[in-house]
Amino acid sequence: MKEFHLLLFNGNSIFPECILIFGLFILLITDLISDQKDTAWFYFISLTSLVLSITILLFRWREEPMISFLGNFQTNNFNEIFKFLILLCSTLCIPLSVEYIQCTEMAITEFLLFILTATLGGMFLCGANDLVTIFVALECLSLCSYLLSGYTKKDVRSNEATMKYLLMGGASSSILVYGLSWLYGLSGGEIELQEIVNGLINTQMYNSPGIWIALISITVGIGFKLSLVPFHQWTPD
Template sequence: MKLELDLSFLYGSTILPECILIVCLIIILILDLISEERDTSSLYFISLMGLLISIGLLLFQWNEKPIISFSGNFQTNSFNRIFRLLIALCSLLCIPLSVEYIRRTKMPMTEFIIFVITATIGGMFLCGANDLITIFVALECLSLCSYLLSGYTKKDVRSNEAVMKYLLMGGISSSILAYGFSWLYGLSGGETQLQEVINGLINTRMYNSSGAFIGLICIIVGIGFKLSLVPFHQWTPDVYEGSPTPVVAFLSVAPKVAGLALVTRIFNILFPFSLDQWHFILEILAISSMILGNSVAITQTSMKRMLAYSSISQIGYLMIGIIAGDHNGYASMMIYLLFYIFTNLGTFACIILFGLRTGTDNIRDYGGLFIKDPLLTLSFALCLLSLGGIPPLSGFFGKLYLFWCGWEAGLYLLVFVGLFTSIISVYYYLKIVKLLITKESEEMTAYIQTYVSSPLPSLSKSSIEVGLIVCVIVSTSLGVLMNPINTIVQNTFISSHFISN
């Protein structure tokens, strides 16, 4: 590991992708202030270009050596570059899904883009944060923007209720997380950098103390809320149902990527002597999430609430890779996360399109959609089946590799529960697919009877439909590239050595 001791401005290349997004934020604010007419197309273009440049820079820096910069507060290596790239990719896909929705609902576009990009910056900084204070500030940057986005439709009672629950429970979880950090700070002798904290715990012989265990529990609770792990998931269904659908799409992927990056790094660095403890706790949370998420999803009548419980179960699957604790486990987690981003956003793109055309997200109102809009029905069915892990879609290959790595690591109970609950998920996904294509015309709801789909030539004019096509193509075909993707990720772990940092 290379530790730089030069002036801080020489570290610009380590956070250059984030700096590009900060510059975009400043440009968007200036343009919004000086322009008399609200030209949202230029703001949309600037945000997308900033995200594309950031992704390009991260790819360009892919093979650079690990660096700890800014007096040890930020770490750059190939491992966290993958997570930073995934967060930027989430925003790059979510913004096109949001533009038409924002225009039709007549909500301000500037503030929406600012909140999304600011949350992206916070998440990207969180992936490379190497200091307890930096971790907390970056996490709150992401969380505060998520609160503001969830309550963006201020005149909607459901949105107001969602943001209040989200804010109150988020504040409690942040307080618990800060309390856990304070235990580590005190037990380590006043250290805040991750490597120095574990060195301090070793020097003071407090790494196996009850105080360190309290800190571990508080950190798991704080991060478990951000990841929607059971039993810290209570906010998720209400926030998903009450928030604007594009916001839900963003919340379903970006905070989870950042949270998984934080879990992977902070537990391996700060608690290497407590592997059995936090592995056991995460196993219980993962099993609970898979069982409860899939079981309750069956009973839901709202499409967004159903996907809320589905996302709870999905984070349980992703925990298998982290608990496996080796390069194969982490690689399987990241590959499945990549597939999940495209598949989940494709599903939400279908819900956004249907909601804009009908004004409902009730599951029964989708009955017979195939008769009126075969293209949307096919896209929706492919995304749902990929979420369920049906071959030969990408979700099947990702889930198969994830379970295989868990089995090789000896996590037989987790894999068994994952397989059993996956069968449950296939049931309610197939139930929706059946509803889409088999409803008789005389049994259709008024929403479908008056449904008007856009003609095929207009696909290039709708950013939602373009984003949907991209997500569907990746969700159905990326699985065939499983081996090269796995090779790239495995080489990344070998070069970054993040587990031993």
């Protein structure tokens, strides 16, 4: 019974994300059993899952902050603001892309899958409370963004951009992981954010040169991924 209550508690903390995961499965099943020319259902499923996730976020706005999955995920009003913005942008992106998709004559399912998966990665990134979850969610968001840039496979420029983004993303991910590994080691083997801070204080490593190496590596890795100044100079055109 205790395990069941724990499952409900953990599930409630990621209920909007679960709606998107469920929508992804329905989208895949619909793609298998339906005609590719009937695109209205694909748009309907994607938009419905996004709108439902937004509705759930709005309904639980006043709820108390919670930390679930053994401290690996946290939910509060602050990170739900960013989840709402991500969902809203994705909801607006789909209808605005209808005409473009029709012009490219590409499969609609792939585009919607990339949009929903990138949205899912962004939402998990908002609530991530440990290094592993942060990295996996960020990679989920990044890879889907790279694949979206190469959605028009018949366009040589699109394929070139995807390859450049994948190479740059792989390099930036390795730099980011290098910085995270420094944080993990200096904190005494902790991966949760608050425990990392406590570990750095306990081991008195917060003023060590290793901290600067970690911060610089993390900044460079995220800077390349987000194309922040001055790393935007290496962003593929």
